[in-house]
Amino acid sequence: MIVAESKPIKELLEMVKGFKKILVVGCKGCVTVCNVGGAKEVAILASTIRISGKKEGLDLVVGEHTLERQCDPEYIDELKDIIGDYDAVISIACGVGPQFISERYPATKVFPGVNTKFMGGAVEHGVWSERCAGCGTCVVHLFGGLCPIARCSKSLLNGPCGGSSNGKCEISSDVECIWDTIVLKMMEQDRLDELMEFRPPKSWTTARDGGPRKMIREELVK
Amino acid sequence: MDDFKPQIVAFCCTNCASSAAKVSHGMKKALPDNVKIIQVPCTGRIETLHLLKPFEEGADGVYVAGCQADSCQYIGGITKAAKRVAQVKGILEGLSIEPERIDVFHLSAGKGQEFVEVADRMVNTVKGLGPVLTAPNRN
Numbered sequence: 254m255i256v257a258e259s260k261p262i263k264e265l266l267e268m269v270k271g272f273k274k275i276l277v278v279g280c281k282g283c284v285t286v287c288n289v290g291g292a293k294e295v296a297i298l299a300s301t302i303r304i305s306g307k308k309e310g311l312d313l314v315v316g317e318h319t320l321e322r323q324c325d326p327e328y329i330d331e332l333k334d335i336i337g338d339y340d341a342v343i344s345i346a347c348g349v350g351p352q353f354i355s356e357r358y359p360a361t362k363v364f365p366g367v368n369t370k371f372m373g374g375a376v377e378h379g380v381w382s383e384r385c386a387g388c389g390t391c392v393v394h395l396f397g398g399l400c401p402i403a404r405c406s407k408s409l410l411n412g413p414c415g416g417s418s419n420g421k422c423e424i425s426s427d428v429e430c431i432w433d434t435i436v437l438k439m440m441e442q443d444r445l446d447e448l449m450e451f452r453p454p455k456s457w458t459t460a461r462d463g464g465p466r467k468m469i470r471e472e473l474v475k
Numbered sequence: 476m477d478d479f480k481p482q483i484v485a486f487c488c489t490n491c492a493s494s495a496a497k498v499s500h501g502m503k504k505a506l507p508d509n510v511k512i513i514q515v516p517c518t519g520r521i522e523t524l525h526l527l528k529p530f531e532e533g534a535d536g537v538y539v540a541g542c543q544a545d546s547c548q549y550i551g552g553i554t555k556a557a558k559r560v561a562q563v564k565g566i567l568e569g570l571s572i573e574p575e576r577i578d579v580f581h582l583s584a585g586k587g588q589e590f591v592e593v594a595d596r597m598v599n600t601v602k603g604l605g606p607v608l609t610a611p612n613r614n
Contacts, residue, residue, distance in 0.1 A: 300528060304531050
């Protein structure tokens with residue numbers, strides 16, 4: 254899933270300062286699963302803004318709406334009958350959501366309510382960890398099913414580096430050295446010899462370095 | 476400030492705090508009349524939104540009264556509630572509202588005296604802080 258975290262409320266209130274009618278829009282996709290942008294969080298943020306308004310003596314109108322997804326135009330269309338009632342929209346979807354809303358409703362002032370962090374998963378309740386860097390050319394099969402691009406601090410393809418110590422990365426004792434894990438896993442699977450093969454520099458043209466990406470699947474295009 | 480009577484909402488666990496309330500009633504210990512009790516089956520059910528709504532509706536303080544950490548019938552209810560109280564303290568701080576306006580207390584079923592003391596303590600704390608909302612919004 255795409256993992257995000259809430260923006261500090263002070264930053265958010267500064268963004269929407271001066272607006273009297275604010276619509277908070279959530280998303281039932283990834284941000285619901287990582288407990289940052291679903292219906293529950295929409296209600297919490299809306300309540301927080303209302304408390305702020307009352308504290309400051311402002312007569313704020315704060316609406317709440319949660320879309321099935323904010324990354325599909327048909328769901329963004331759902332807002333068409335209500336969005337005109339508001340001066341500002343706070344989207345608490347990942348960074349895709351506010352952009353889709355901005356594109357669909359050009360006159361609307363849209364603000365992001367979360368900071369989008371990474372693609373990852375829940376490693377325990379309340380803890381998420383990065384797993385994919387979206388490089389566009391998946392090679393996890395070469396490394397025991399683990400991704401050194403997303404999970405090695407240097408994205409090394411021929412690791413580990415000298416900064417690996419007792420299974421931890423030199424950048425922080427909280428960061429696992431994925432190359433340590435890869436080597437152990439390949440040893441367990443009796444595939445250590447595969448790591449002896451030199452992996453040439455990866456082409457990053459399929460990653461973000463190649464510019465904004467777009468995917469077209471002709472069989473699905475109308 | 477002396478005539479300010481803060482409105483306090485207390486979320487109380489059925490199994491411990493509410494029993495303590497009954498004991499306090501039996502002891503003829505009066506709870507302050509500006510503390511509104513909301514009884515919950517377990518404080519672990521109290522969501523962040525439940526703790527924010529009273530402030531939105533004009534309350535000046537909120538507290539959760541639940542079990543001792545090691546005696547929750549549902550294992551970790553009060554521990555969960557304490558984490559949500561801490562989250563709401565953070566939200567209040569973000570709004571420049573004193574985090575002392577919300578708190579969590581651990582009680583046992585027989586602690587009637589303590590139940591009333593907790594209520595009094597919370598009333599006094601919030602009274603010292605003054606109203607949370609600006610005057611025109613107070614109900």
